[in-house]
Amino acid sequence: MSLRIAEIFGPTIQGEGPLIGEPTVFVRAGGCDYRCLWCDSLHAVESRYRHEWLPMEADAIMERIEALSGGRPLLVSISGGNPAIQDFGPLIALGRQKGYRFACETQGTIAPLWFADLDMLVLSPKPPSSGMETDWSAFEACIAAKGAVPAAMKIVIFDEADLAFARLAAERYPDLPLFLQPGNGETDPAIPVDLDALAGRLSWLVAQTVGKGWLRPRILPQLHVIVWGNQRGV
Amino acid sequence: MSLRIAEIFGPTIQGEGPLIGEPTVFVRAGGCDYRCLWCDSLHAVESRYRHEWLPMEADAIMERIEALSGGRPLLVSISGGNPAIQDFGPLIALGRQKGYRFACETQGTIAPLWFADLDMLVLSPKPPSSGMETDWSAFEACIAAKGAVPAAMKIVIFDEADLAFARLAAERYPDLPLFLQPGNGETDPAIPVDLDALAGRLSWLVAQTVGKGWLRPRILPQLHVIVWGNQRGV
Numbered sequence: 001m002s003l004r005i006a007e008i009f010g011p012t013i014q015g016e017g018p019l020i021g022e023p024t025v026f027v028r029a030g031g032c033d034y035r036c037l038w039c040d041s042l043h044a045v046e047s048r049y050r051h052e053w054l055p056m057e058a059d060a061i062m063e064r065i066e067a068l069s070g071g072r073p074l075l076v077s078i079s080g081g082n083p084a085i086q087d088f089g090p091l092i093a094l095g096r097q098k099g100y101r102f103a104c105e106t107q108g109t110i111a112p113l114w115f116a117d118l119d120m121l122v123l124s125p126k127p128p129s130s131g132m133e134t135d136w137s138a139f140e141a142c143i144a145a146k147g148a149v150p151a152a153m154k155i156v157i158f159d160e161a162d163l164a165f166a167r168l169a170a171e172r173y174p175d176l177p178l179f180l181q182p183g184n185g186e187t188d189p190a191i192p193v194d195l196d197a198l199a200g201r202l203s204w205l206v207a208q209t210v211g212k213g214w215l216r217p218r219i220l221p222q223l224h225v226i227v228w229g230n231q232r233g234v
Numbered sequence: 235m236s237l238r239i240a241e242i243f244g245p246t247i248q249g250e251g252p253l254i255g256e257p258t259v260f261v262r263a264g265g266c267d268y269r270c271l272w273c274d275s276l277h278a279v280e281s282r283y284r285h286e287w288l289p290m291e292a293d294a295i296m297e298r299i300e301a302l303s304g305g306r307p308l309l310v311s312i313s314g315g316n317p318a319i320q321d322f323g324p325l326i327a328l329g330r331q332k333g334y335r336f337a338c339e340t341q342g343t344i345a346p347l348w349f350a351d352l353d354m355l356v357l358s359p360k361p362p363s364s365g366m367e368t369d370w371s372a373f374e375a376c377i378a379a380k381g382a383v384p385a386a387m388k389i390v391i392f393d394e395a396d397l398a399f400a401r402l403a404a405e406r407y408p409d410l411p412l413f414l415q416p417g418n419g420e421t422d423p424a425i426p427v428d429l430d431a432l433a434g435r436l437s438w439l440v441a442q443t444v445g446k447g448w449l450r451p452r453i454l455p456q457l458h459v460i461v462w463g464n465q466r467g468v
Contacts, residue, residue, distance in 0.1 A: 011444045013453050020254065021413065021452035023444045074449045179255070195429035195460075203461045210245045210257045215308045218255035219247050221457065226429075227437045 002055040003086050004030040006044035008064050009233040014077055015224030017122050017179050018152040019103055024075040025065050027091075029083035033109055036130035038158070040187040040230070044081040058090035065095065073099030075119075082106055084142075089114035105154075109138050111145035121151040123176070125169055127162035129183065136172065143173075151176060157205055158183035170216055178217040180205060184225055193229035236289040237320050238264040240278035242298050243467040248311055249458030251356050251413050252386040253337055258309040259299050261325075263317035267343055270364035272392070274421040277466070278315040292324035299329065307333030309353075316340055318376075323348035339388075343372045345379035355385040357410070359403055361396035363417065370406065377407075385410060391439055392417035404450055412451040414439060418459055427463035 010025035030053030032045040043049045056064075065076055076095060078088055084106045092102045092114055103120040115121055123142060126132040143151065153176040155166045162183070170178050182201035186193060202221050209217055228234040244259035264287030266279040277283045290298075299310055310329060312322055318340045326336045326348055337354040349355055357376060360366040377385065387410040389400045396417070404412050416435035420427060436455050443451055462468040 011447075011449060013440055013444060021454040023449040023452075069449070070447050072447060072449055195433060199429060199460050202457070206247055206461065210247060213245075213304050213306060215245060215257040215303070215306055218257075220255040221460070223436070223455065226433050226455070226460070227440065 001087060002057050003061065003088070003091070004050075004053040005056045005061065006030040006041075006049070006053050006081060007233060008061065008068070011069055011074060012234055013223060014075070014103075016181055016220060016222045017105070017154045018177060019075065019077075019120065020220055020223060022075050024077045024103075025068050026077050026079060027061060027065070027083075029078065029080040029086055029088075031085050032081040033085065034082065034107055034126065034130070034132050036126055036132055038130065038156075038183060038185060038187070040184060041079075041081065043232070058094055061091050062094045062098075065100065066098070073101070075101045075103060078102060078104040080106070082110065084110040084112050084115075087112065087114065089117060092117045106142070107132075108142045109135060111138070111141040113145060115142060115146040116149060118146065118149050121146045121149050122154050123151060124154045124156070125165075127155055127157065127165040129158040129162050130156075152179060153177070154179040154181065156181055156183045158185070163208055166217070167214070179220055180209065180217040181220050181222060184222060184230075187230050189230045189232060191230070193225055195226065198225065235321060236291050237295065237322070237325070238284075238287040239290045239295065240264040240275075240283070240287050240315060241467060242295065242302070244302055245308060246468055247457060248309070248337075250415055250454060250456045251339070251388045252411060253309065253311075253354065254454055254457060256309050258311045258337075259302050260311050260313060261295060261299070261317075263312065263314040263320055263322075265319050266315040267319065268316065268341055268360065268364070268366050270360055270366055272364065272390075272417060272419060272421070274418060274464070275313075275315065292328055295325050296328045296332075299334065300332070307335070309335045309337060312336060312338040314340070316344065318344040318346050318349075321346065321348065323351060326351045340376070341366075342376045343369060345372070345375040347379060349376065349380040350383060352380065352383050355380045355383050356388050357385060358388045358390070359399075361389055361391065361399040363392040363396050364390075386413060387411070388413040388415065390415055390417045391442075392419070397442055400451070401448070413454055414443065414451040415454050415456060418456060418464075421464050423464045423466060425464070427459055429460065432459065
């Protein structure tokens with residue numbers, strides 16, 4: 001069965017979350033059950049881009065990953081869109097045979113069996129600023145599906161309401177490593193990123209968490225935005 | 235026995251290396267057996283700053299850490315200078331009793347017994363651009379001293395010669411997680427940091443490693459420089 005793939009690119013570095021800085025090839029799935037107001041990957045979400053999503057079999061995707069990485073096994077980051085809609089099990093099985101590792105990033109609404117075959121599952125519940133509502137029982141099904149696979153929770157923070165949401169999520173899941181990152185309101189690839197504004201948002205988030213005695217989350221920026229702005233494919 | 239302490243500050247986030255983004259209080263030891271050409275902490279290294287280093291007993295340091303953290307246990311990062319010159323064993327014992335965790339950053343020239351009491355040892359051998367020479371047998375004594383404590387290697391990269399050094403260090407220690415970070419040539423706190431130049435150095439380092447098929451190191455910037463420039467105490 002073929003998968004809808006918005007883009008495959010790399011190797012580059014993972015720009016955010018628990019694997020920040022790690023060399024990786026990204027496989028971005030097309031299609032999403034969410035429409036976050038500030039989505040930075042609409043080209044993998046909105047159906048008007050559907051004709052740009054290539055139908056690819058697992059072995060064709062793996063071939064592309066191997067070509068990009070020169071056959072050197074590395075981390076493959078499956079993102080989207082919401083990749084959990086599709087069956088990445090065959091790709092993961094194929095890649096792991098060859099020594100590749102797999103991480104997946106998802107909002108936690110759909111819980112496929114292949115989560116249990118990953119090396120890392122990054123769950124990103126969406127805070128109020130996204131305009132989405134979290135279904136915590138669906139989220140918990142994802143945690144159940146992953147089994148013993150290491151997982152982390154990553155939450156984008158734009159404002160105080162998002163922080164309150166993160167606090168509740170943190171309390172719900174005391175055992176999940178927690179990563180917060182400042183929201184990026186500028187997602188137009190044509191507009192150069194304002195690094196001072198980005199530094200300011202990071203500073204604000206540190207002040208609102210660590211500065212107020214909340215010491216659990218790790219606070220990280222999006223490295224790829226610092227280095228490449230909002231360009232695609234890097 | 236009292237310790238010479240250049241500064242204690244936080245909580246802030248760890249800006250670099252394996253614990254990047256983690257809330258931490260920094261304890262910066264005064265005194266160093268190295269004089270790296272590009273040192274960004276000369277106030278903890280050069281003897282002309284010696285009169286600014288407070289002699290403090292372990293319990294006084296712990297009191298200060300607890301006051302800064304509001305008594306909430308968190309990660310304490312012992313840095314310098316080279317903290318391995320002094321005996322941080324009593325501080326670590328005191329802090330761990332209260333739930334604090336301890337990381338230490340050192341170049342790997344001196345191997346005290348208390349390395350084995352840490353939660354994380356970050357070894358930063360200095361590349362040629364530093365003007366220093368690495369004594370690998372002393373470095374290995376540090377690895378031996380830490381015992382089962384998790385460790386990582388972090389190397390600052392200014393140029394091609396530094397990259398060649400990092401490649402050799404990586405080969406010597408195949409089991410140590412490896413982090414590379416671009417060098418920061420601007421360390422004057424009075425001069426605002428040039429974020430575009432910083433992004434450019436990060437981009438260069440990604441191109442020189444991942445871009446050339448070297449997929450082992452994680453590539454990370456110094457977050458504190460992005461957020462606070464070269465200010466001290468943050």
